[in-house]
Amino acid sequence: MKDNLKEYISKYISLSESEMTDFCGLFQNKSVRKKSFLLKEGEICDFEGFVEKGLFRIYHIHPNGVEQILYFAIENWWLTDLESFTNASFSKLHIQALEDSEILLISKNDKEYAYNNIPQIEKLFRIMTQKTHIALQQRMMDNLSKTADQLYLDFIEKYPQLSQRLTNLQIAAYLGISHEFLSKIRKKLFISK
Amino acid sequence: MKDNLKEYISKYISLSESEMTDFCGLFQNKSVRKKSFLLKEGEICDFEGFVEKGLFRIYHIHPNGVEQILYFAIENWWLTDLESFTNASFSKLHIQALEDSEILLISKNDKEYAYNNIPQIEKLFRIMTQKTHIALQQRMMDNLSKTADQLYLDFIEKYPQLSQRLTNLQIAAYLGISHEFLSKIRKKLFISK
DNA sequence: TAAAAACATTGAACAAGTTCAATAAATACA
DNA sequence: TGTATTTATTGAACTTGTTCAATGTTTTTA
Secondary structure, three states: OOHHHHHHHHHHOOOOHHHHHHHHOOOEEEEEOOOOEEEOOOOEOOEEEEEEEOEEEEEEEOOOOOEEEEEEEEOOOEEOOHHHHHHOOEOOEEEEEOOOEEEEEEEHHHHHHHHHHOHHHHHHHHHHHHHHHHHHHHHHHHHHHOOHHHHHHHHHHHOHHHHHOOOHHHHHHHHOOOHHHHHHHHHHOOOOO | OOHHHHHHHHHHOOOOHHHHHHHHOOOEEEEEOOOOEEEOOOOEOOEEEEEEEOEEEEEEEOOOOOEEEEEEEEOOOEEOOHHHHHHOOEOOEEEEEOOOEEEEEEEHHHHHHHHHHOHHHHHHHHHHHHHHHHHHHHHHHHHHHOOHHHHHHHHHHHOHHHHHOOOHHHHHHHHOOOHHHHHHHHHHOOOOO
């Protein structure tokens, strides 16, 4: 039970057996059917999730109707709307399952409990946030400097297994280009799938 | 001494007087002349800094020679190359003073000491990293969806005092557009300065 | 398994932003 | 204060990517 979560945690911090049981006990399993939502714009995100199985997209719908995917979350990745979760503000994001999925959810209250009662947990999330921050900085710089061709090639090279599970529409929405243009890029690069 | 730093810290956590003295004692003051560097590409960033006075730019030079500014740091902002600092890897970034500046620096070792000996420090940096992460996500989404006009207007509205201290070259390098195009945008918008 | 829905491809016209080069204006500095 | 350097402006040609519309393909679902 919750073996992936325990393994993930152990990569970054050392917990006693009782602390581990205590902390992991705060997570509730939830099955999410393909296309259904964990969060919709306007709601307050009061959970953080660890994906055991499946695939989610975290995205924003711009005023002009265009969907921008902020990130994907697959097995052993975490997801939340950090802004809404942290500030208890209305979310600008949607979180939707793209496959039938299993996710472990911890509520904001239970996370607070963990911060206050298991000292190492503060460290765990500090390290996790650092890592995602580094990755996001890199993505930011890439997006501002690379052409769409390079962004696409980098993406399928960096996430080969994930890109197999996504439509080109979704990849385009992540890269921030139109799917028509992605199609033309793929043609130019002789990518057939 | 170090009043701004102490005030900053107190916004997020509560330290006893001795803890505060202990922690702030780990910071060394450094004067940095305009145009000189705190960090250059290829070096390992073993410090984190809190700006007391002045202005820095943290930027990357792309293979094609274009300078991309990742962020600016003014009074009461922190700066480091998080990736190089965290992983002790060679930095891809330059950190340069754009004005004569005063900065408080803490070494990686001393920060480790603080993490291990002052429990609340873990929380402080967890919260700080969360905040910058939220801001970076927002900037990411903006950059992918907004036109250069909007990005520029948003920037000068969000950072009115900072933008007064920057050249248009620097603002363009932050927004990820050419400075010629920024000039045309300013003309169109009737911005005279 | 047939119909509906979602996804992918292609072309043509267009818009946004870049590059290069020339010039002007402002700033730094000896 | 005058000269060198950096910064800003402008225009023309060009590149990258978008939008719209039409068509074909694949996947989902009743």
